[in-house]
Amino acid sequence: MQGVVVGIDIGGTFTDLCAIEGERVRRAKVPTTPDDVIRGVMQGLELLGAEAGFTLVAGSTVATNTLLERTGARVGFIATEGFSDLLQIGRQNRPDLYALHVRRPAALVGAADCFSVRERLDADGHVLVPLDDAAVATALEDIRTRGIESVAICLLFSYLNPTHEQRIAELAAELGLASCCSSTLLPEFREFERASTTVVNAYVAPRTSDYLRSLDRASRQAGARDIRVMLSNGGQTSPLDAAREPVRTILAGPAGGAIAAARAAGLLGMRRVLTYDMGGTSTDVAQCDGEVAVTSEAVLAGWPIRVPQLAIHTVGQGGGSIAALDSGGMLSVGPRSAGAVPGPACYGVGTEATVTDANVVLGRIVPERFLGGRLPLSPQRSSEAVGRIARSMGCSLELAADAIVTVANAGMEHALRVVSAHRGVDPADYWLVSFGGAGGLHAAALAGSLRMAGVIVPPDPGILSATGMILADVVKDVSRTLPRSSRGGIDLELIRREFGRLMDAAAEAVFRDGFDLDDTVCHRLVDLRYVGQSYELTVPVESLTDEARLTAPFHRAHAARYGACEEQAAVEAVTLRVRAVVETPKPMPPELPPAQGTPPRAIGRTGTASVYARESLLAGHELRGPCLIVEDHATTWLPPDWKCTVERLGHLRIVAG
Template sequence: MLTIGVDTGGTFTDFTFFNGRETGTYKTLSTPHNPAEAVLSGLRRILAEQIPGAALGRTPMAVVHGSTVATNAILERKGVPTALVTNEGFTDVIEIGRQNRAALYDLHYRRQPHIVPAHMRFGVPGRVTAEGEILDPWDEEAAARAVEEIKASGAESVAVCLLFSFLDPTHEKRMGETLRGLGLPVSLSHEILAEFREFERTSTTVVNAYVSPIMTRYLTALKNGLKRDGGHGPGLRIMQSNGGSISADTAMRESVRTILSGPAGGAVGALSLGRAAGFDRLITFDMGGTSTDVSLMDGELPLTTASSISGYPVKVPMIDIHTVGAGGGSIASRDPGGSLAVGPESAGAAPGPICYGLGGTRVTVTDANLYLGRIVPERFLGGAMPLDAEGARLGIEKLARELNLPPAELAEGVLAVANANMERAIRVISVEKGFDPREFTLFSFGGGGGMHCAELAGLLGMTRVLIPVDPGILSATGMLMADVVKDYSRTVMRPAGDFAGDETEAAFAELERDGLNELAAEGVAPERVVHERFLDMRYKGQSFEIVVPFGLDMIEAFQAMHEQRYGYRNPDKPVEVVNVRLRSLGRSERELPKPGAMSGEGISPAARIGEQRAVFHGAELDAAVLDRTKLRPGNRFSGPAIVTEYTSTTVIPPGVEARVDPWANLILNLG
């Protein structure tokens, strides 16, 4: 079976494929106006040029796709008109939210209007108590009136979130049945997020309702395009934010679970390849064309339920990934104070950096790297996309005159500002959470990561960097490594000392039955299913929980995790179990690459393809240009050097030592 991983980014759309023992990669510029165009054209090219006799619509294949469609719909506020049904008197909870202020000291701060305006929020009678008992009965006539008002409002999707429906969903189900007559997609909160805290549950359900029709249209068009010429379509799976994949049909219903699908693929791939190479304490650094994603992995994928997007809480489990607007396409400019600023605005895929030759006129990080000799223009994308070095030079010199700086100093300043932005991002997920980055390996990938990773590691005091083969398409590769994953949770709100034995087993058993049934519907055989148990725990009276892996002494495990995260423990304070949480996995059958035989330390002459002048810290030096495909396990060399490959370029600064490990990873030693 031909399997293809596809990651749609802001600048490039990346492909990786496995066809028996054959593997291959491909990158093409994204098409932001219609992301499916780049996906379909890339698949056609792979089939036509790399797999003899294959054709779209006629060749059996499986596609795993990471998409930014749901993310962009929220960020750009381009979801569908959405109505909210909740209890009478609670229609404004979604806008009131919490007392947290996003910009505490900004006297002119104003929140954006909510994606569900006040006239599209509808209250209905009926009430379930905090104990799960029905206090006020359901009113069918009031529900029917609300449906008529929703019909007149022009809503194209409906979110339903009633108080304590996670304890008794009877009223919510009846509201859903009444709404079905409208023919609109309906998101019920007890199906999307069966947990307490009505604001976060409502917000998550509203976001799902807001983006699901957009995702449904996109995936339907993509599936139709994959069935071109009347042939059969492939098995299409969508990457989730939690590091697992789901069927396209599930993704259409629960699109909120795909918010970080692209970066999640990279995190899965990084952990898998890092473990194989002997490193499981990783800080991942994924620098693309538009943004940079970073994550800290202390032996496992870091999951969180405290994410938000564009100010809207999204409480479904996600890999804990921090994103900043720093990428190869980040635009350099003069700020109002006359200083150099870089990002977060990006040139994206259209028009892109000046050096792409597609009409870009503003200097970007990629242009600065090219000007400093850190990119080999004729080998960009394996020579398939030669760069306009002269255009980049003219752009750099023009901006340098505006800032009254020498051009080389300006270009290095652009990189320094971008590196500082990315350094701050890594400190957010490490130092601010009680971890010392010096104890971790920096795992660098993405199209731009290799050009910045050594200097970034130096800023953080890290001594080791790992760059895998084909780092520019690792997110697509990770998608093919991902398990099928289903997440479940239930609020129990019990003292930790009392929640044990049969009661705990009964709570997990119910969730595990759901997991087995839903994974079977996804085509996963029972012998491939693994269940991972967790408890959300807190000190009584706290507002937030810690997700603790289930084990023998849960209270001690919670105390230890609390101390690591917040710097103290309180053994005299009662501990509560708030939620039981289950992660059901259908294990992937994809095998990791095998280690190669070690060669000598010397580099083959075929790997040395020339030299190039490059600037480091104000000095212009001769840097060796190496072809990564010709490097062999055991090879060692020192900077300055520029290592080229199809999907990325790796810059080795002076004084940095590099070696090739048995898995063909580049390991940089900063001493």
């Protein structure tokens, strides 16, 4: 990508834009327009003033919202004869072990829309029963007459032999039916997870395709030369590939922020950080040891999604999260959010108290600087909304506001523990990289509660996720589960042969996307487990010359995850993976002029706290709390007994003491 590159992150409350051309950076933040998100994007591009010929990299929440709001297509599901109830049966486990009344996620496919066809493969992919074309034709005709929009095809062991699924897709196309084959989307074992991922893809595909077409049309009218789409795995791809497999975009927005946060830490020579992105609707956190880990074990709205994605944990606490008292008088914050419409009470429309309103009452948001002064805030409305909570609690206005912030912090602190302590690492060994429009208001309190090393606030934290879209590489993930007959040990010859096929598939995907294979780096990974185990660990392939060198990373990973390993025990290879990466240019942030003894100058006060404009701070400046550091798209709160040092590249380094 050359020239101007524009990254766009469409959040639940705000749409963030960042344009980079060499060392020139432009930023914009506009309210998201839920009724038509493209309208908000166009408003942002106009505010940004992007010249014709730019490249657009967009993070889409359309697939996510389609699944969460249950507004997707009517899907038909085709399975092997005798397995049409696969989606209803699932894993037969309880989502909450101790719940007396279990609430399972609402079905994406009704039982009447699940079909089966006569065919059967064995566990090595050999045909036991040929596909019955007549039965397929009958099922597809029934699907067509029912008005079903999209067909998900998932047959037993098709990941080893896709011919039957491909034939069904051919017959569906002849009838004008859109379809998705599990053997193409996810050629891996575990039938229910593969079926679930395929159904989710089929469910969100029509609406995502419509959105991408609208984005492409509107962006090109605004002067875009090329359009790219952010993926959940931290990479980017073409709109065509994203429309074909939209399930890979479901966590794209948070992925952009995690990538940018990891790079910010790397510029300071830090490898061990927890990324913390607090926006208007939710908070996203991740562990980073040099880079953010990738997982294939996500669950959204109760449905497993097995495609590779950055290991990001999300909770429903954001600036717009609504505070309320339950029937027992207990204060809760989130996950219900005021969003962009009506927004927090201080925006002038909403009436319910939010975390943003609590921060306004506490004097931690300067109304004149909010969104660069383009969105007037009403402290009076915040006081009225929080005041209703205070009266119900029987306490003062300030105490109620502080309680709202404390409860929100508790939820976010737990999220940070999930990605650190729950995975066997001590948060005290990590720095917190804080961003998002609301992150800086809570970061010091969270780092203090977790006894972390300190906080890093990168430049332009309020639009960092949009910056991450620009920094994202082109990434293609391909995988394949090995035949059952190869289990029980390591077959190096088979593994070498299958890796060769996967490398060819990854190269083809890169070439199809318009990139040079000479610029591509392929990383080989393998899912290994001890013979007799049910779950695997994904580790890099260091060598395929002998078994010991292949399994050595697995033993180390097992010891790190579970505290023990058995180096003499038999290990088996389950799934092979290849990640093809084409690096994109990574512009360096400009250096700040040195302070040279000039003290920082406050631009005002709020209560007992001094207020500093971040754009006036120079490299080497030191600030002590209590104070606020304000900028157009974010605010950083420095509590008493905390200090901040401005780094050469503009990062804020915040520590206790």
